Every structure is written in C-alpha cells, then in structure tokens.
Amino acid sequence: MMSWLPENVSTYGGDIDSIIRLIYYITSAWFFLTLGVFLLFLILYRRREGRRATYIRGDRLAEAAWILIPALIVLVLDLWIDFRGADAWAKVKGRVPPGDLRVQVTAKQFNWEILYPGPDGKFGTADDLQLENEMHVPVNKVVRVTLKSKDVIHSFFLPNLRLKQDAVPGREIEGWFQATKPGRYEMPCAELCGFGHSGMNGWLHVHPADEYQKWVKEHWPTS
Amino acid sequence: METTAATRAGTDILPGKVGVWWFLASEVMLFGGLIGSFIVSRLGSSGWSGEAAHLSVPVAAINTLVLLTSSMTMVMAFGAVEKGDPRGLRTYLFLTVLLGLTFLGIKAYEYSSEVAAGFTPVTGLFWSFYYTMTGLHALHVLAGIITNLALFVMARRGLRNQHRVELAGLYWHFVDIVWIFLFPLLYLT
Amino acid sequence: MSDPVAVLAIPEASLHHEELGFWRTYLFSTEHKTIGKQYLSLGLFMTIVGGFLAYVMRWQLAYPDTEVPGWGFVGPEFYNVLVTMHGTIMVFFVAMPILLGAFGNFLIPLMIGARDMAFPRLNMLSFWTLFVGTLVLLASFFVPGGAASAGWTGYPPLSAKAIYTGVNWGLNLWILAHAIEFASFLMGGVNFLTTAITMRAPGMTFFRLPLVVWQLLTAATLFLLSVGPLIAGAVMLLMDRIAGTSFFLPEGGGEPLLWQHLFWFFGHPEVYVILLPAVGFVCEVLPVFCRKPLFGYRWIIYSTITAGILSFVVWAHHMFLSGMDPRLAMPFSITTILISVPFAILVFAMIATLWGGSIRFTTPMLFALGFVSMFIVGGLTGIFNGSAPADIYITDTYFVVGHFHYTLFSAVVFGGFAGIYFWFPKMFGRMMNETLGKVHFWLTLIFFNATFFPMHILGLGGMMRRIANPMQYQFLQPLQPINVFITFSAILLLVAQIPFAVNFVWGLVAGTPAERNPWEANTLEWAAPSPPPHLNWGEAIPTVHRGPYEYSSPEGPEDWLPQDRLVVARSS
C-alpha cells in the first residue's frame, strides 16, 4: 500500500508518511484480527444438525469483558496515534518558521499566480515578479508561502512535498516547505473550484543553489 | 426507566406534547445556529454598534411588550381550557391573534422606515443578519397566528381536542423567547 | 366541553375498519406500512438515477473526453454536475428515504406493538413533502444553466454566486430541494421519537426494545439536533444568491468558512444518521440466524448513544486544511479518533454474537455479514482521515472517496439489502428467491470491493477528487489503468443489481406466500400476520414479557422465544 505514495522530497514529508505508516500498521493489524476471528467463527459455528446455539447474552461484565478489553486496547492505540499525530501536526502546521524565501501564491479561477517580492524582500513594490503556474525555489531552503484567493476556495497541493492547504478568499494563510531534492513537481488544485478545477495545475521547480542563483540573475539583472 | 403500566409502557405525557417539544428542540438549533453565526460575525467584525444605532429602540420595546402580552393571553387561553371555560378560550385566543397581528404590523412599519432610510438587506452584513433573523422570526409569528386562528375557529364550532391549545401555546411562547433574545442582540448592544 | 378531563382526552386510533377508496389506500394513505413502502419505492427509483450518474461519471474518468455510451459527451462543467447530483441524490434521496423513511415507518410501530404512528397525518405529509423535494431536485436538471455543480457540500463562494459556476436556477433549486427534504425528515423524526416514547405496548420497556428501534431513535435525534444550523446556513446561502447579501462572500465582509462549520456540524452527524439504521438491521438479522442472543445488548445501546454524542464534536475533521485555526485541528482529531472506541464495541459485539452460534447463511444473513466486514474496512480508513497530519496528504483525494463509499455503501447497500431480504415477507406477504439472492450478494460483494478498494491506491497516489480528467496530470497518468479497472468493476456492480430487480418483482407477484414468522424470530412484528392488516393487531395489542433476543434460551424447548409469548410451564 505505502509504496503507492509519490516520492517524498520535503523535510516534513517523512513525518507525515510515518504517521500514515503507523496508522496503516495499526489498522491492518485490527483488520486481520477482526476479520480473522469473524471468518473463523463463521466456519466453526456454521449450522450443524442437532447442535443448539449456546445461550450467551454478554450483558454481565465478566462476559462483556471479551468486547470491552479489546475496546480498551483500541483506546490506547488511539491515544498513541493522537500523540504522534500532534507532534507531526505541530511541526507542519502549528508554527511557521521564519523562512529564507517568501512567495505569495494567489489562486484564481483557474490559475496559480506566483508573486516574488524581488531583491527588496517586500511585496507590492516595483521589483515584484509575477509568474503564472510556475514556482521556482532553491533546494534545502525554507520557503514561506502566503496563500490568497481572488474568487473561490482552491487548494494548494504539492503531492511530492506532502503539502496541502486551502486558499480562502478574504484570508491570508501561511504555509511553508523545504524541498530536499531538485526537480520539477506538479502543483495541482485539490478543491472543487468550478469547471476549470480539473486541469488547474502548475509546476514547482526546485533548483540546486547555483542554478537558482542563475534564475534569480535572469529575472532581476540589476541586483 | 422500568415502567410496567397496565395498558401502555409509554410515559403518561401526551404524544402531542412530546412531539411539539422535539420540534422545538430542532427550532432551538435553527435559531441557535443563526444567532451563533450572528454573534461570531459581529465579534469578528467592527462597527456594527454604529449600524445598530440606526434601529429604533422605543418601537422595538413596544413590540416586545406586545409579544410578551400575547404570551400571557395565550397561556390564559390554556388556563380557560383547563377550567372548561369556552368563552374565555375564545376571547383569549382572539386577543392573542390580535396582538400577533399588531406585532407584525409594527414590524412592517419598522421595515418600511428602515428601507426608506436606505438600510436594505444588502447595505451591510449587520443589515443582512437583521433582516434574516427578524424575517425568519416574523414568519414564525405568522405561522403561530395561523395556528391560533384555526384553533379559534375550532373553538367557535365547539370542537373537542382542545389539548391543542396547550401545544400551540408551547410554540407561541417559544417564538416569544426567540424575540426576547433577538431584541437585545439587535437593538440594545 | 365543560368537563376538563373530556376536553383533554387523548385521541386514540379507532379500531373499526372503514373502507377507503383507492386514493386514500394507496396514495394519500396515513397507514405507516403503506407510507414505508412509498418511501421505499421513491428511494429505489432515485437509486436508478444516482447509479446512472455514477456510471456516466466513471466512464468519463476511464476514457476522458470520449462519448459515454448511452449518454454522450461529458465536459468538465457537466462532470461537476454529475458529482454533485450523485452525492446529493445518494445521501439525501436514496439513503435517508430507504433507511429511515421506509424502514423507520414500517418497523417502529410494529416492533413496539403500536397500531400506527403517533401522528399519522403528519406522517403522510412528510412523505409527500419529500416527494415534492425530489421533484424539485429532478427539475433542476432541466432549468436553463443545468443542475447544481458546486459539490454535494456546496462550499461558498463557489455556490454563493452564479458567475462562479455558471449555474443559476439549478443551484437555487438544489438549496430549495434540501430545505424541503429537511422539513420532511424533521416531521418524520418527530413522529418516530414521539411514537416510540409514548406508544409502546404493555411491558415494552426501553430495555426490551429491539436494537433497531434504539438505532433509529438515535438517528432521528441526531438529525433533529444537527439540521437546524444548516437550515440557517441554507437560508443565508439562498439570500446570498437571490437577495445579494454577502454572508459568505468576503468582499462584503462575509466568511466562507462559516458555511463549512454549519454544514459539517450537520454533515458529520448525518453520516451516522445513515449508518445507525443499517447497524440496527444487522443487529436484528444476526441473532435470528445465529440462533443466539445478540452479544452485549446494553453495551450496544450505550455505545450507540456515546457515538451519537461524540458525533457532535468531531465536525471540523472535514476542515483540517480549510484554513481554519490550526490549533483547532488536534482537539477535533482526538475526538474523531476516539469515536472508534464505541464503534469498536459495536463491531466486536457483532462478531461475538457469532461465537457459539448455529449460523444459517440465508441471503439477509449474508448481507448482514457483508455489512460487518465492509464497515470495518470503511471505519478503519476513517482513522487515516481522522489523524490531522495524515489528512494533510489524503484529504480531497480518492482515499477519502474510498473511505466514504466503504462506509456509506456498506450502510445503504449491505445494510439496506439485509433489511429488504429480511423484512420482505412481512412487508409484502411473499418470500424472495434464495438462490437469486445469494447470486446477488456474491456479485455485489466482489464488484463492490473491486470498485472501491483501488480508490485507496489512487488516493495514496495523490489523485484528487472531483476532477473530470485525470490524464491532465502527469503524475496521475501511470495510475490510469486503475481508473479503467474501477470503471469496469462499477459497471459490473450495476449489472449485479439485476438479479435483485428480478427477484424483487418476481417476489412481489409470484413469490411463495410467507407465513407469519418464516425466520422463527422473536420481535413483535413477526407476531402480526404477513402482511399485517390495517392497525396491525387484532382486538388486543400484544403484551411483552421479555427482551427481543431470547434465542436458544434454556427456558424453552424451541430455540426461540417470542417477546409476547407467555411461558406457563417449564418443560422438564
């Protein structure tokens, strides 16, 4: 199952994958256990001539323990998933690190507008650069993304980086990622946003440090 | 909960009453959802008190008085049923209907003067909420008036099954309670 | 009139039988059994519509932008209509009418030993209200601009302004149809609860009620208590669309997220509204065909209620990445995952019921067992969604689609069919064919898994929901063979319903007449003739002496002991 996940190229992607893996193991164990017992009972206790079913009501605590104790184990495992999950959540969404690079992503029907602040590091100045559906970032650097939307709700999705976040009109939502491997990764929209939702797509280019510098030079020759 | 009644295991409450209370429970959720949305929207924005100041507190206060009084006449109609006093029942039902209509009349006057002053549902979020909440409430008042009118007609024909007066009363008082909260929410703060 | 007691007398249904004309008997009937069958017909009809939409949708996904056989070309706009209307129809116009409407109406009075519902005329009204709602929804396909296309969840701003979707009247009618549907089930729910609270037969205490009644009541309560805020939201949404307000439009100061909160405050309890009746059917079927009591009757009641209460505080698990405050995520994640504990007790109790039984694999039993096993899969995948960090990756992918078909489909199809095959003799007085039923079961089980299991793989591969053409994405192109496989499985799944259709119609007209109690079951409905007459019982209402699941009890020589049978002398 787990091998179907696309290659992970972000620093926190591993945390998310390991939560998925943890849940996968726990739920698989319960799946085989419950369905194993289930099938076993179906075979063992199928109807046979002359045998009467045993009269067990399962209301008394001593009998009900057969279902209550496993439920207690479920509770413990639940808490385990919760605690591990809380850590991962805090890392990915809880607190946004300062970031080496800031990019503003504005969703609209049906494009991603990627805005770079330029050398002065401020948005809304003359040296801003706006690209459509293309984002260029250096590898191994923390990139802070400010998500906005002009019309309806979209969802910024980077499958390889395990990043997903809705862009909501009227709000600015902060996100971040740190890519670990250069390459070209797809950047689809994951929330129904109208007839162009299917096909609303962009590309994230993760460059090695020197290549990124070259890209910057091309776009801001003066600095 | 182990009841062993001779005829039915059900409780001795009238089915109608249980039904109406369940219905009211869902109505609490309806108005509660709306009021909750209003509260969070209001606290999340600013300048709504200024908008609210355009509403007329005296008119609304009179309207509150009308509705409170109608609740009293309604419960007295029920009292008349309990005493077996068909005359009182008719009088009080009639008064309740009249007061309900007065409430709607005053509300309509308020709406028209607000619209004349340029405040319509699209003027701003406060006004959207104002018209939606009071409008939904007014529709409930209207439904109550129709119910009470029907009961009034039945009472005139001398029909039985007057336990319906109690049920209609429960609904009417609930609508009154909703207003008791809408009044300060919209006008007083 | 001056006698206070007479004035306040409770009106009781009169026993004497009056001949009613055709209209009053079949159409505007106030009889709970007839109304139940009306709900069933409506639901089955809408299944055909919902299933056909699923077929068109699947074909488009397998072979994007080719003509769909039997339909024609599907563009991305129309694909969104397909998704939206498929979800809406299946949840609100198939699942609710069949599971609550049909079975709730048919079973509650019979199982508690009443002659009819507490408010028969309200009952009739609630069905016809739903009927009107269905017509409104279907009409929305034919208005200019087409039907709603903002997803079954109708998130604004997409749904709040016509320019965003290009759909104007279709979406207004969609909201209206919901409002009418909600009104209908509000009336229905009030009726169920009042009936079960006030009209139980002598001796039928709360802890002798069959579990399906408990589950239906919990479902009705959840519905009544959760739908209000959504009705408020629907009014606001309609105002936004028609009056030009901006409750959900940020340019006018509104909040898109408010709708999501109101929707899911209802939406999550709603999925249990659908699930619980199905759990109830299974709770009835299992003991009958295991010939032993349901394991842990009281524990099942307690866990049902616990799950019901918890369901009110998990709604934001649909919104982890919606832009809501990230600090809210963990509390909701924890409550969500904890809800597996009451469900674990339920599932374990069902499995423990098999233990030491004498199991008969009849068709209803097979569907009940199918429910148990498939619901476990659906429930377990829910845990992936419920963990907030895991949901970052899998939300809005086919993993979620897989999850909710395993749960919803288990409830509606496996649970629903278990109910149909089990109560068909009581409803229509004839038996269905067992062989055809078993063929239906095995085909459904196989193709159900073939259709929906691979969706989890697609989801892990990253495939988004509600996209019309997966081939537009490079990373999804290698997964396309799975989509094709799913499509063919889905078509076969639809074909697998033909044995059922044949069986149902054949059973209605030519099935062998059913006895009063063909399954040797204990609950009260089997004490009435098949089908039960007007007002259900003859002169006397049955008296209840014991709980509903006394199978193989040491008290009697037979392996069943009906709730209304008085045991006089013990066999030595």
Next chain:
Amino acid sequence: MTTERARPNYVAVWVWLVVLMIAGVLASYLPFAKSAVIFLVFVVAATKALLVALYYMHLRFESGLIYAMVIVPVVLVIALTFLLFPDLVFHH
C-alpha cells in the same frame, strides 16, 4: 394530568416580564464599560426567557424527559458558538 396542579399566576409573571424588559432597555444606557452592559442586558434577557419557559410553557411541572429535550439543544448551540470563536472571531 393537568387538573391537579396549582396554576401559576400568569398576570404576575407578565408584570415581572415587563419590569425586566424595561430594566433591560435602561441597562443598555448605563455608563459602564461596554462588556459589563452587554453582560447585564443578557442576564436580563435570560431571566425573561427562563420565566416564560418555566411558567408559561409549564416547564416547572414537566418530567425529566422534557427537561432533557430543552437542555440538550441549548448546550449544543452554546458549544457550537464557542467552537466557532477561534476561527471566526480571533483570526484577525
């Protein structure tokens, strides 16, 4: 059922309601801090609602079942409103 019990004095309740209403309106003009005024106004409103529910709707004389049917939705509504706070009030 209803024949036995003592009937509350409906007019007296009405007088209380009117007095409270006037008190509420007056309170809204008090020169206190805004939050204190709002608190006061809503305490008055809640008291009025309680009076109507207890006496006019006879809640005082009802069984526990009906109490539950009133309290549960009220609690749910309050919980819903509070859970909306972080998201819709504090997000600025």
